[in-house]
Amino acid sequence: MNFRDKLAGEFEDPVAEALENFKASVDAWSDAAYSRPRTAVSVGVRRGGWRLAASWALACMLASGSLAGWMVERHHQQELARTVAMKAAAQKAAQDRAAAEQSAAAMATKQQSAAKANAKNEDLLATVDSDVSREVPAAMEPLAQLVNDNGTE
Amino acid sequence: MTVEAAEEIAAQEFASIVESHRPQIFRFLLASLRDVDLAETLTQECFLKAHRNWKHFRGESSAMTWLMRIAINLQKDHWRNRRLQFWRHTQANALDVDEASDWLPNGERNAEQQILAREQVAQVWKAVGSLSERQRTVFLLRYVEERELSEIAQATGLSEGTVKAHLSRALGRVRAHLRESR
Numbered sequence: 001m002n003f004r005d006k007l008a009g010e011f012e013d014p015v016a017e018a019l020e021n022f023k024a025s026v027d028a029w030s031d032a033a034y035s036r037p038r039t040a041v042s043v044g045v046r047r048g049g050w051r052l053a054a055s056w057a058l059a060c061m062l063a064s065g066s067l068a069g070w071m072v073e074r075h076h077q078q079e080l081a082r083t084v085a086m087k088a089a090a091q092k093a094a095q096d097r098a099a100a101e102q103s104a105a106a107m108a109t110k111q112q113s114a115a116k117a118n119a120k121n122e123d124l125l126a127t128v129d130s131d132v133s134r135e136v137p138a139a140m141e142p143l144a145q146l147v148n149d150n151g152t153e
Numbered sequence: 154m155t156v157e158a159a160e161e162i163a164a165q166e167f168a169s170i171v172e173s174h175r176p177q178i179f180r181f182l183l184a185s186l187r188d189v190d191l192a193e194t195l196t197q198e199c200f201l202k203a204h205r206n207w208k209h210f211r212g213e214s215s216a217m218t219w220l221m222r223i224a225i226n227l228q229k230d231h232w233r234n235r236r237l238q239f240w241r242h243t244q245a246n247a248l249d250v251d252e253a254s255d256w257l258p259n260g261e262r263n264a265e266q267q268i269l270a271r272e273q274v275a276q277v278w279k280a281v282g283s284l285s286e287r288q289r290t291v292f293l294l295r296y297v298e299e300r301e302l303s304e305i306a307q308a309t310g311l312s313e314g315t316v317k318a319h320l321s322r323a324l325g326r327v328r329a330h331l332r333e334s335r
Contacts, residue, residue: 015324018273018331019296021257025274026297029256030180033189 167207170216171200177217177298178224184281184293185228195231199224214307221298221308225290232286272334280330284323291316292323 178199183192202223203210210219257270281289290309294300306313 014273014331015328018277018327021270021273022277023297023299025256026180026184030176030183032256033183033192034176034179036189 163207167204170203170220174217174220175200178220181221181293181298182224182228184297185289186231191231195224195227198227202227215304218300218304218307221294221300221304222310225308228290229286273331276330276334277327280323280327283326283330287311288319288323291319295320 175196179192179196182195182199183189186192186195199220203220210216214222255271257267257274262270281292284292287309291305291311294305294308295302300308302313302316305311305316309316311319
């Protein structure tokens with residue numbers, strides 16, 4: 001009794017037919033896969049593997065080269081920026097120092113001229129005092145003695 | 154008989170076993186895994202293991218049943234390892250149901266019968282995909298490899314009663330899928 005007859009005896013028709021088709025399908029697939037050529041595939045894979053490894057190595061070299069170039073360029077730019085900043089700071093400090101010296105000199109000149117003006121005023125006041133002041137007549141002397149310096153009796 | 158002569162005979166015996174049983178082991182693994190490369194790898198592993206243990210084969214069961222037992226264990230190990238794998242390459246390589254059901258022998262069928270047969274095969278594949286690992290193994294051994302229940306029991310290490318129960322459940326699924334497709 002073959003497989004088909006066995007199945008037909010065991011099941012109703014659609015299930016037996018489906019199982020028979022299923023087995024035929026698996027057999028066909030398995031036969032095709034079993035008899036497919038294999039040697040060519042393995043050689044191809046090995047060659048492809050070398051090619052892949054070489055291209056990976058080249059890509060890694062290129063990537064590391066460009067990374068190193070970028071880092072050198074960045075370092076150079078940072079150095080340049082630092083030098084420019086140092087120069088600018090030194091220039092600013094010199095300017096500040098000159099301004100401070102100028103203001104100190106101006107202050108001294110101002111103080112000297114103020115002292116001169118004070119002395120002039122003192123002299124003027126002394127002149128005015130001497131011009132304005134008069135000797136008290138003799139007849140007024142007793143009255144003058146009654147008045148003290150604050151002007152109170 | 155010298156030791157060399159005995160070894161020579163054993164090697165010839167093993168070579169003939171490989172030649173006669175290799176296509177069946179490959180077919181069983183292909184149907185179980187739906188992955189040609191993986192089925193080839195596991196078939197090779199199966200015969201490598203068999204070669205290592207050929208001295209210990211006592212002939213208590215047929216060579217085919219013994220080989221099938223090794224193949225089932227390898228397949229079990231594969232599924233167990235795959236569950237633990239983080240990247241599941243094998244799933245990506247496995248053929249889907251529609252592709253697997255494209256394979257049909259060119260018998261004396263017209264176009265309509267071919268389409269109907271393909272649809273039936275696809276439904277059986279779907280049912281097989283929904284089975285547990287043990288049910289699938291039992292189902293494939295019975296309806297693809299055409300093994301007797303006693304042989305299936307020996308190859309799987311189950312009792313005949315358990316084999317029958319698994320087959321019954323598997324057939325229930327196949328029937329349900331075929332009914333749904335009508």
